[in-house]
Structures are given as C-alpha cells and as structure tokens.
Amino acid sequence: xKKIILSAFIAAGMAGRLCAAVAEDSKIFTPxxxxxxxxxxxxxxxxxxxxxxxxxxxxxxxxxxxQKDHLFGLYNFSYAGAGFAPQDSKQFTDRSMGHxxxxxxxxxxxEKFRVRPGFSFGRDYSRxxxxxxxxxxxxxxxxxxxxxxxxxxxxxxxxxxxTLTYLGKSVKFPNYTDLLREFMDPANTAAANxxxxxxxxxxxxxxxxxxxxFGGLTVTQQDYKNQKVVANTGIYGDTxxxxxxxxxxxxxxxxxxxxxxxxxxxxxxxxxxxxxxRYKFLGATSTNLLDGSSDVSFIKKNYxxxxxxxxxxxxxxxxxxxxxxxxxxxxxxxxTDRAKRDSNNNYITGSKQKNMMSTLTGSIRKRIxxxxxxxxxxxxxxxxxxxxxxxxxxxxxxxxxxxxxYQLSY
Amino acid sequence: xxxxxxxFLSLFLxxxxxFAKIDxxxxxxxxxxxxxxxxxxxxxxxxQDLESTTPLPPGKTFGIQTGLFPTTVPMTYVNGSGKLRLHxxxxxxxxxxxxxxxxxxxxxLAAKMATKDSQTIDSAKFNGYYMGxxxxxxxxxxxxxxxxxxxxVLSAKLRFKPGEEPDFLGTKVSSFDTGFKDxxxxxxxxxxxxxxxxxxxxxNYGLKTQVFSSKVSWYGKYFELGLNIxxxxxxxxxxxxxxxxxF
Numbered sequence: 001x002k003k004i005i006l007s008a009f010i011a012a013g014m015a016g017r018l019c020a021a022v023a024e025d026s027k028i029f030t031p032x033x034x035x036x037x038x039x040x041x042x043x044x045x046x047x048x049x050x051x052x053x054x055x056x057x058x059x060x061x062x063x064x065x066x067q068k069d070h071l072f073g074l075y076n077f078s079y080a081g082a083g084f085a086p087q088d089s090k091q092f093t094d095r096s097m098g099h100x101x102x103x104x105x106x107x108x109x110x111e112k113f114r115v116r117p118g119f120s121f122g123r124d125y126s127r128x129x130x131x132x133x134x135x136x137x138x139x140x141x142x143x144x145x146x147x148x149x150x151x152x153x154x155x156x157x158x159x160x161x162x163t164l165t166y167l168g169k170s171v172k173f174p175n176y177t178d179l180l181r182e183f184m185d186p187a188n189t190a191a192a193n194x195x196x197x198x199x200x201x202x203x204x205x206x207x208x209x210x211x212x213x214f215g216g217l218t219v220t221q222q223d224y225k226n227q228k229v230v231a232n233t234g235i236y237g238d239t240x241x242x243x244x245x246x247x248x249x250x251x252x253x254x255x256x257x258x259x260x261x262x263x264x265x266x267x268x269x270x271x272x273x274x275x276x277x278r279y280k281f282l283g284a285t286s287t288n289l290l291d292g293s294s295d296v297s298f299i300k301k302n303y304x305x306x307x308x309x310x311x312x313x314x315x316x317x318x319x320x321x322x323x324x325x326x327x328x329x330x331x332x333x334x335x336t337d338r339a340k341r342d343s344n345n346n347y348i349t350g351s352k353q354k355n356m357m358s359t360l361t362g363s364i365r366k367r368i369x370x371x372x373x374x375x376x377x378x379x380x381x382x383x384x385x386x387x388x389x390x391x392x393x394x395x396x397x398x399x400x401x402x403x404x405x406y407q408l409s410y
Numbered sequence: 411x412x413x414x415x416x417x418f419l420s421l422f423l424x425x426x427x428x429f430a431k432i433d434x435x436x437x438x439x440x441x442x443x444x445x446x447x448x449x450x451x452x453x454x455x456x457x458q459d460l461e462s463t464t465p466l467p468p469g470k471t472f473g474i475q476t477g478l479f480p481t482t483v484p485m486t487y488v489n490g491s492g493k494l495r496l497h498x499x500x501x502x503x504x505x506x507x508x509x510x511x512x513x514x515x516x517x518x519l520a521a522k523m524a525t526k527d528s529q530t531i532d533s534a535k536f537n538g539y540y541m542g543x544x545x546x547x548x549x550x551x552x553x554x555x556x557x558x559x560x561x562x563v564l565s566a567k568l569r570f571k572p573g574e575e576p577d578f579l580g581t582k583v584s585s586f587d588t589g590f591k592d593x594x595x596x597x598x599x600x601x602x603x604x605x606x607x608x609x610x611x612x613x614n615y616g617l618k619t620q621v622f623s624s625k626v627s628w629y630g631k632y633f634e635l636g637l638n639i640x641x642x643x644x645x646x647x648x649x650x651x652x653x654x655x656x657f
Contacts, residue, residue, distance in 0.1 A: 031549045033599050035611050037624045039639050039646060049432045053641035055624055057613050059555075059597055077613060079622070081641045095642075097620070125620070134620045368609055371553055371601050404637075406626055408599050408611045410553050 032060035032074065033410045040377075040403025042083055042092070046394060050092065052081035070106040075099070076122075082129075084381050086331045087355040087395045093129030098122060104147070116149040120169075138175055145169030145201070158211040165205045173197035198225045215250035230275050232298045234289055243272040243303070251311075260315040260323070268307045276302030276338075280345055292339060292347025299347065301337035308332045315365060325363040325375070332356045341389040355385040355395065372408045377401075444644045446578060450590040451621070454564045455643045456481055457516065457538045458623055459636075459650045462491040463596050464610055465546035465556045466510050466656055471495050473656035475634075480648060481516070486523075489516035493656075499548060507547035512560065515539040521568075530574035538564035544596065556612070558596035565589045592616035598625075606630055629654070 038054045060074035078098045085092070100122030108114050121144040126137035134140075147167045154160040176197040200223050207216030224241040231237045251264030276299040277289075286296035313327035333355045339347040340354075363377035378401065385395035445452045460477030473493040481487040491514030499508040518536035525534050542560030549555055569585040570576065576583055598612025607630045615622045623643075627636040627650075636650035 031547075031555055033549075033555055035599060035613065037611070037626070037639065039641065043432065045431075048436055051641075051646045053624075053639065053646070055613070055622075055641065057597060077615065079641060097622075368603060369552070369601055371599075372609060372611070406611055408601070410549060410555070410599060 028064050030062040030064075031410065032058065032062060032072075033408070034058040035409070036405065036407045038403055038405035040083065040401050043400040044084070044092070044394070045398045047092070050082050052083040052095075053079060054081065054083070055079040068108040070108075072102075072104045072106065072118075074102045074104075076102070084357075084359075084383070084399050084401065086333065086357045087383060087385050087387075087393065088333070091129060091393065095127045096124060097127075097134065098124040100124075100143075102147075104149075112153050114151040114153070116147070116151065118147045118149075120145055120147065136175060138177070139173060139197075140175050141197075142172045142174065143169050155210060160208075160210040162208045163206070165203075165207070167201075167203040167205075169201040169203075171197075171199050171201055194226055196224075196227045199223055199227075200225070212254055213250075213252040216248075218245075218247045218249075220245045220247075227274075229273050230277055230298075232275070232289060232300065234277055234296065234298060239273065241272065241274045243270065243274070245270045255317075258317045260317055261313070263310075263312040265311075266309045268309075270303065270305050270307070272301070272303040274303055275300050278345070278347075292349055297347060299338060302335075304336040304338075305333050306336065307334075313361075321367050323365040323367070325361070325365055325377075327359075327361040327363070329359040329361070330356070331358075340386040343388045343390075345389045345391070351386065353385065353387050355383075355387070357381065357383045371410050372406070375405045375407075377403055377405065441644055442578070446581075446583070449586055450564055450566050450588040452644050453536060453566050454538070454562070454590040454621070455623070455638075455640050455645065455648065456485050456487060457540070457562065457564055458614065458625075458640075459638055459648050460487060460489045460491065460516055460652065461514060461540050461560065461562070462493060462512055462652070462654070463542075463544065463558060463560060463612065463614065463625070464598065464600065464627065464629070465508060465544045465554070466493050466495050467608070468499065468508070468548075468554075470656040473654055475514070475652055475654035477516075477650070477652045479651040486519040486521075487516040488519050490514060493544075496543075499546070505547075507545045510544045510546070511542075512544055512558070513539070513541035530570055530576070532569040532571045533567070534569070535565060535567045538562070538590075542594070542596075546600075552601055554600045556596070556598045556600065556610075558598075560594045560596065560614075561592075562594060562616075563589070563591045590619070592619045592621065603628060631656075 035057045039051065041049060041051050043049045055078065057077040058074060060072060062070060062072045064070050080096050082093050082095060100120060102118060102120040104116050104118030106114055106116050124141045125134040126139040127134055145168050147165065149163055149165040152162045172195065178196055201220065203218065203220045205216055205218040208214065222243040227241040228236040229239045229241055245268055247266055247268040249264065249266035251262065253262040278297045278299060280295045284295035286294035288294050289296060289298040291297060310330045311327070313325065315323040315325040317323045335353040338353045339349060340351045341347055359379050359381050361377055361379040363375050365373055365375045367373045381399040381401060383395065383397050387395045390396065460481040462475045466473050472495065475491040476482070477487065477489050481489055491512070494511045495508065496511060497506065497509040500506060516538055521534035521536045524531045540560050540562040542558055544556050544558035546554050546556035566589060567587045570583070594614050594616050596612055596614050598610055600608055600610040603609040607628065610627050612625045613622065614625065621642070624639045625636060627634055632653060632655065634652040634654060636652070638648040638650055640646055640648065
C-alpha cells in the first residue's frame with residue numbers, strides 16, 4: 001500500500017520535474033538530464049552494519065514542434081536500496097527498482113495558460129532481504145495511466161505558476177499472493193492470488209510556485225479491484241477496499257548571505273475502509289475477536305493515520321565551492337484508531353499508536369561546477385514508538401548512517 | 411578549508427564509531443556466502459571496472475586503455491580496451507552526434523599461474539570481453555551527454571584436484587563453472603572539471619540480469635580515477651584507477 005502511495009507522490013513529483021523542463025528559445029531539441037546517487041553504510045543499534053543506495057536518473061527530451069506545441073518524453077530509473085525507514089513502511093533490507101516513462105504534449109494557450117495531456121507507463125520491482133530474483137518480487141507492479149494538467153503562469157520574473165493536475169492509473173501486481181490465506185486454505189488459490197492488490201489510482205493535485213516558494217494539495221484515491229474488506233466476524237465481506245490520502249505540503253528554497261535553506265513541511269491524512277485481523281501465530285483461534293489480548297483480534301480502521309513530515313536542510317556556503325550542511329528531518333505518524341501494543345503483541349485498549357523518526361545530518365558539500373556536486377554526510381537516526389511489539393520490525397532504535405552522494409543535472 | 415573538513419570528518423566518524431557494534435566475523439561470512447552463491451556476479455563487477463564506457467574526447471580518433479586497480483592489481487586481470495571514433499560530432503551535419511565503438515578483453519593471470527603451480531587446483535579459467543558503441547552529444551559548451559550499448563561476457567571456471575577440495579563454510583567445494591552474459595544500456599553525462607580534465611557520471615543497466623552500476627569518473631590526459639558503485643554487489647564500492655591514451 002505504501003508503495004502505491006509513494007508511487008503516486010513520485011508521479012506528482014515527476015509532473016513537477018516535467019514542468020521544470022523548459023525549451024530554450026534557440027533550440028528545437030532541449031535535453032533534460034538529472035542523475036543523483038547516494039551510497040551509504042547503515043549501523044543500527046540492533047543488528048549488523050549494512051549498505052544501501054539510492055539512485056535516481058531522469059533523462060528526457062523536449063522538442064519544440066512549433067512555437068506553441070511542445071512534446072516532452074522522460075524516462076526515469078529509480079533504485080531505493082536497503083536503509084533505515086520510518087516505522088510501518090518497509091524492512092531495512094527491502095529494495096525496489098523502477099522504470100517509468102512519461103510522454104507529455106504541451107500546448108500554450110495565450111500568454112498565461114498551458115495544457116499538458118500525457119500518458120505514462122512503468123514497471124516497478126521489489127526485492128526483500130531473501131534476495132529473490134527481481135522478476136519474482138511479491139510487490140512487483142505494472143502501471144499505465146493518463147494525465148491532464150493545466151498551468152496558469154503569472155509574475156514571470158519570479159516563475160509564478162499554478163498547476164491543476166489529474167492523474168488516472170491502473171496498477172497491477174502480477175506476483176501478489178496472500179500468503180496467510182494460501183497457508184490456511186492451499187486449495188483455494190483464486191482467493192489468494194486473484195489480483196488482490198490490483199487497483200485503479202486517481203489523483204488530483206493543485207500546486208503553486210512563486211519566487212522559489214511552493215505548496216500544494218494532493219488527493220489520491222485508490223480503488224481495489226478485488227480486495228474485500230474484512231468484517232468484525234473475521235470474514236471478508238462484499239465491500240471492496242478503498243483508500244484515500246490527502247496531503248498538504250509547502251516549502252521554499254532561498255539563499256540569504258551564506259545561508260542556503262530549503263525547508264519543507266507536509267501533512268498527510270490516510271484513510272482506508274480496510275480493517276485488520278491480527279493472528280498471534282499460524283492456526284490461532286479466538287472466541288472474542290474484539291479483545292486486543294486474544295490470539296486473534298479484529299482491529300477496526302487499523303490503517304488510518306495522520307502523518308507530519310518536516311525537513312529543514314541548511315547549507316552554509318563557506319566558499320563558492322565548499323559548503324557545510326546540517327539537516328533535520330522528522331516524520332511523525334499518529335494512528336487514529338489503532339491501539340499501541342505491548343511486547344507480547346497485545347493491544348492496549350484506550351491508547352493510540354504513535355511513531356516518530358528523527359534524523360540529524362551533518363555534511364560537507366563540494367560544488368564541482370555549475371551542474372555537479374558531491375556531498376559527504378553523517379546522520380544520526382532516532383526512531384521511537386509506543387508500540388513495543390518488535391518481533392518482525394524494529395520500532396525503537398537508533399542508527400548511524402555515513403555516506404556519499406553525487407548529483408549531476410542539466 | 412582542508413583542516414576544517416578533516417575536523418568535521420573526524421567528529422562524524424568518532425560519533426559513528428561510538429555507537430558501533432559491528433560484527434565483522436558475521437559480515438565476513440555473509441560476504442563469503444554471497445560470493446559462493448554468485449561467483450560470476452562478483453568477478454563481473456571487476457570487469458565493469460576496466461570497461462571503458464565513456465566517449466572519446468572531442469577531436470580524438472582512437473584510444474587505448476588498461477585498468478590498473480583493482481583489476482590488474484590485485485585481481486591480476488590483464489586487460490586491454492580500445493575505442494574507435496566512427497563519426498565526429500557535427501561532421502556529417504550539424505547536430506549529428508559523435509559515435510564511438512568500444513571493446514576490450516581481460517584474462518586473469520592468477521588463474522593461469524594457479525593451474526600451473528598449485529597442488530590443489532586442477533584447472534582455472536577466468537576471462538571476459540565486452541563490445542559496444544557510445545553516442546555522445548554536446549548539449550552546451552560545458553556539458554556532453556552520452557548513451558550507449560555494450561555486450562558483456564564473462565567466463566569463470568575452477569576445478570580442484572580430487573581429494574584436495576577445500577571446505578568453505580562447512581561445504582566441500584569441488585568445482586564451479588559459471589559465467590555472465592548480458593546486454594547493457596548506458597546513460598551518462600560529462601562535464602569539465604578543469605583544463606583537459608573531465609568528470610562524468612553514468613548508469614549501466616543489464617537488460618536480462620537487471621545488474622546495474624553507477625560509475626563516477628575523473629579523467630585527464632593519461633589517467634582515470636573512478637568510483638564504481640554496485641548497490642546490489644558483494645563489494646559495493648570499487649575505487650578505480652585506469653591508464654589511457656587518446657590520439
């Protein structure tokens with residue numbers, strides 16, 4: 001589920017990048033190239049050292065067919081390797097890789113308006129710590145969809161823009177199987193792997209930017225094609241799962257004397273009609289599903305949460321080439337209904353689960369030239385939660401990260 | 411400035427080490443296990459270190475290269491690579507990109523010596539080659555993008571003499587016969603760092619095996635310094651030193 005939301009947000013982000021590529025007046029073809037790569041070592045308080053990388057490569061070409069008609073094609077390769085992640089999102093050892101293509105037609109209407117219809121398709125792979133082949137990933141997904149965006153430009157000296165975007169996508173998980181259902185009823189494969197995660201995704205976003213300030217509202221709706229909602233009897237009913245995420249975000253990127261700041265804040269509300277059955281062990285049974293201490297418990301609205309993220313990176317440009325940087329990132333998630341658990345996997349009635357992950361980073365940045373930079377960094381990660389059940393996923397830990405990142409963009 | 415950087419680096423490292431609980435023995439076992447599970451993948455990462463997948467500098471017709479570290483030393487990959495320009499940028503018509511052919515071969519000297527002198531190794535053969543083409547186009551006076559294709563092939567065979575098979579992590583290893591073969595797409599960008607010095611960053615992606623690497627390189631008239639990163643490899647970082655001449 002998180003992957004889909006992430007994918008949707010990336011799509012929104014890509015739309016922003018697409019928008020950023022502007023044709024040079026003198027050229028019919030204008031290339032767009034952005035490559036960032038981070039490789040880091042991770043040392044958690046529990047467990048051994050491991051390494052992970054993040055790679056994002058975007059290559060595109062903007063062709064100016066006429067003065068008013070432009071065509072933009074973009075390929076995006078992304079890889080997210082092993083690493084620390086906010087609680088309830090992924091295991092440290094999970095990795096993902098994606099290939100996504102977007103083709104967008106741009107039509108300028110007058111001096112202030114522009115429409116951008118387009119389509120996109122992609123394939124995303126996932127891999128767990130078991131090192132399965134990429135093609136066998138349980139959460140591999142294929143996406144295809146359409147986009148329609150409209151831009152209103154104002155105050156051109158300060159790049160003022162308001163963009164309204166609609167995105168519709170079909171998302172399919174060809175390998176997904178419900179392992180628990182498969183284990184409990186091996187003969188009934190149709191219920192276990194009949195495209196349970198397949199869904200349609202619709203997203204509407206209204207964003208604005210001016211003088212390097214930006215902000216927006218993004219609403220994402222996920223309609224599952226086959227996945228049914230589990231009822232408080234422990235049986236799947238007839239209602240299909242629907243998830244909705246509403247996100248507000250804002251930030252800016254400005255320089256003041258030697259200080260270069262790019263803070264960003266976002267607030268997300270995730271709501272799902274899906275509930276959760278917690279089995280303490282395979283084959284567990286219970287007569288009182290509403291008791292959070294039973295071997296089997298029904299947790300209503302298990303997935304609903306509100307999440308705030310705050311990111312405050314600051315670079316001190318000591319010279320034209322060198323900068324010393326510091327950054328603070330906080331991700332705080334509060335579940336609206338899910339109770340916290342004790343170390344024995346019992347839900348504590350009357351409580352609500354809260355997670356927080358804070359990262360403090362110190363770095364040294366060297367600007368190689370006007371298109372490239374390298375950064376050496378160290379981060380201290382502190383993850384805390386009132387959920388004390390940590391058999392399968394750590395919720396309370398500290399971690400050290402030290403790494404290197406490169407960025408080259410044109 | 412350098413002193414300031416060293417102080418910061420020291421602080422970060424000391425802070426990191428203060429929290430460190432690294433189990434090096436366990437890490438070593440994990441790395442050894444990964445090599446045994448996929449020896450061809452491990453050796454192929456070193457082949458990528460010697461593969462010359464950047465375009466010839468503008469105005470040059472051909473070039474030769476040999477990998478020094480970590481290929482010749484310590485892996486004993488005796489190797490040679492070449493590049494040949496088929497078309498200079500803008501020669502036929504304005505905007506038509508530069509086209510170079512690339513290729514190279516390597517053979518592991520240690521494997522030959524081991525076969526000759528060892529009491530335990532019966533036969534060993536480690537070698538590989540690559541070939542392909544790079545298309546490059548200037549997008550501004552200071553930036554050149556390049557795109558390419560390469561076919562990479564590696565062969566790794568090792569057989570121990572009967573009765574001399576070593577125990578590795580509790581398993582007797584008698585032989586392995588493995589290889590690696592894939593078609594790669596290359597995308598990169600090159601920008602000047604100084605007079606006659608260039609800096610580039612590229613992504614190599616294997617279409618069948620989905621092996622990928624990121625190469626960051628600094629190169630001048632004679633030498634190339636690089637940092638090749640294999641996020642899914644056994645040894646993630648490969649510092650690289652290559653010697654080349656372009657004519």
